[in-house]
Amino acid sequence: MRGFIDKKRFKGFLKDGMSIAVGGFLTNGTPEKLIDLVVESNVKNLTIICNDGGYEDKGVGKLIVNNQVKKLIASHIGTNPYVGQLMAENKLEVELVPQGTLAERLRSFGAGLGGVLTPTGLDTIVEIGKKIVEVQGKKYLLEEPLGADMALIGGAIADNYGNLQYSQTMRNFNPVMATAAELVIVEPYRMKEELHPEHIITPYPFVDYILVGEDDE
Amino acid sequence: MMNEKEIIAKRIALELKDGDLVNLGIGIPTLVADYVPAEKKVTFQAENGIIGLGPLTDEDTNIVNAGGVKATILPGGAFIDSLTSFTFIRGGHIDITVLGALEVDQEGSMASWIIPGKKVPGMGGAMDLVTGAKKVIIALTHTNKGKSKILKKCSLPLTASHQANLIVTEMAVMSVEEDGLHLLEIHPDYSIEDVAKATEADLIINNVESMKGI
Numbered sequence: 001m002r003g004f005i006d007k008k009r010f011k012g013f014l015k016d017g018m019s020i021a022v023g024g025f026l027t028n029g030t031p032e033k034l035i036d037l038v039v040e041s042n043v044k045n046l047t048i049i050c051n052d053g054g055y056e057d058k059g060v061g062k063l064i065v066n067n068q069v070k071k072l073i074a075s076h077i078g079t080n081p082y083v084g085q086l087m088a089e090n091k092l093e094v095e096l097v098p099q100g101t102l103a104e105r106l107r108s109f110g111a112g113l114g115g116v117l118t119p120t121g122l123d124t125i126v127e128i129g130k131k132i133v134e135v136q137g138k139k140y141l142l143e144e145p146l147g148a149d150m151a152l153i154g155g156a157i158a159d160n161y162g163n164l165q166y167s168q169t170m171r172n173f174n175p176v177m178a179t180a181a182e183l184v185i186v187e188p189y190r191m192k193e194e195l196h197p198e199h200i201i202t203p204y205p206f207v208d209y210i211l212v213g214e215d216d217e
Numbered sequence: 218m219m220n221e222k223e224i225i226a227k228r229i230a231l232e233l234k235d236g237d238l239v240n241l242g243i244g245i246p247t248l249v250a251d252y253v254p255a256e257k258k259v260t261f262q263a264e265n266g267i268i269g270l271g272p273l274t275d276e277d278t279n280i281v282n283a284g285g286v287k288a289t290i291l292p293g294g295a296f297i298d299s300l301t302s303f304t305f306i307r308g309g310h311i312d313i314t315v316l317g318a319l320e321v322d323q324e325g326s327m328a329s330w331i332i333p334g335k336k337v338p339g340m341g342g343a344m345d346l347v348t349g350a351k352k353v354i355i356a357l358t359h360t361n362k363g364k365s366k367i368l369k370k371c372s373l374p375l376t377a378s379h380q381a382n383l384i385v386t387e388m389a390v391m392s393v394e395e396d397g398l399h400l401l402e403i404h405p406d407y408s409i410e411d412v413a414k415a416t417e418a419d420l421i422i423n424n425v426e427s428m429k430g431i
Binding site: 025026027028029051052074075076077078079084087094096098099100101102103104107118119120121122123124125126155166167168169170171172173174175176189201 | 263264265266267278279280281283284285290296297298299300302303306307326330336337338339340341342343344345348349374375376377378379
C-alpha cells in the first residue's frame, strides 16, 4: 500500500475517459462515498465495470444517471431502468457479460493470463465474435482478460498496513477487482489496527490507497 | 387455495434431496425454500456469495441474497467471493438450480434474459447456473396471456441450449429426455387434453401421474 488519502487527493486521480471497476453486488459492498466523489468531479466518458447497473440513486447507477458513463460492462441491469432507457436512445453502450465470466475475465487480467475458456454462453448470442476452442473433447468460449485503470473497493475491513478482510456478503467482486486495476482505492467499511494474517482476503500489495477522513476540504 | 406460483414451488421442493446444494433463482424459484421440510438437510447457495443462505430478515446486517434483499446465513455457512461462488456454479458443485424462464423448449433450451427491443435485464448468473449445475429445473407458468411458454423451439435469444432437465408449471411436470419432452404429472384440476392444448411443444405421453405433493 502507498498510503491513506483524503477526498481531494482521490479526486485528483480521476480523468475523463478512464475505466473504473467498482465492487459490490446490487450495491451491497459498493463504495458509495468514492462514487459520490466521482459524481462531484463530473469526469465524463467513463467505462464502468460492475456486476450490475445498481439503482438510480445508489451504486454505479448514480454515475449513469449523471450521464458520466460511456460504456457499462455488467451482468445485470434490470434494477436500474435508466440504463435501459439510455441504451435504447443509443446514449450508453452496454456490454452484458455472464456473471461468472465477468469474474473470471477480471481474474485473468489480474493473474496475468491470456483469458479464460468457459462453456458459459455457448450456442447463445454471447458467443458472437468469440473464438471457440476445443479442449479434451469439449467446446469452450475464449473470453478475454478485462482490467481497468482504477478499481474502487468497498465492504472492506482494512488495517493500517492496507490488508483487507470483507464484511459478510460485501465481499463479492471486491477481491478480484482489487487485482485487476492499475490503481486500487479502498473505501473501508471499518478500520482495524492489524488483521490476523490468516484472515486476510486481499493482502496489502494489491492496495494502493485507502480513503480516510470526513471533512478535509 | 394455493396460487399458481405456490403450486409450482411446492412441487419443485419435492425434487430437493437430503444433502443437496441448491441455487434458487429470483421469482417463483425463491418460494421453493418455503416448502422444504426442516428435517431435510438442503443447503442453499446464493451467487452473490453465501453457502448456507437462511431466511430473509429485517435486521440491520450486511448480508443480502442474490436479489439484493436482506437475508441471513445459517450455522456452518460461509461467505465467499464471486470467483469461488462461480467455481461452485460452473464447476459442477451445485446439485440443483431452479430458475425462472420466459420460454423453454422440448430440447431443453431456455430463454430468460432478453426480449429484444423491449426489455434487457441481462443474464446475471443464470447462464453459468444452467451451464454448470448438475440438474436444471425450470419454474414457470404454463402460458402467458393464453400463449404457451413450453415451445418446440425457443424464439427469444437463449440463456443456454439443451440444459433444462425438468420443467414444472402450475399445470404439469415435464422432463426433457433424449427422445423428447415427457409429460410426467398433471395438476388434478386439469386433464391431459387441457395440458396438451396449452403446450406448443410435442409431448410424449405415457404414464401420467397426478402432481405429487399437491
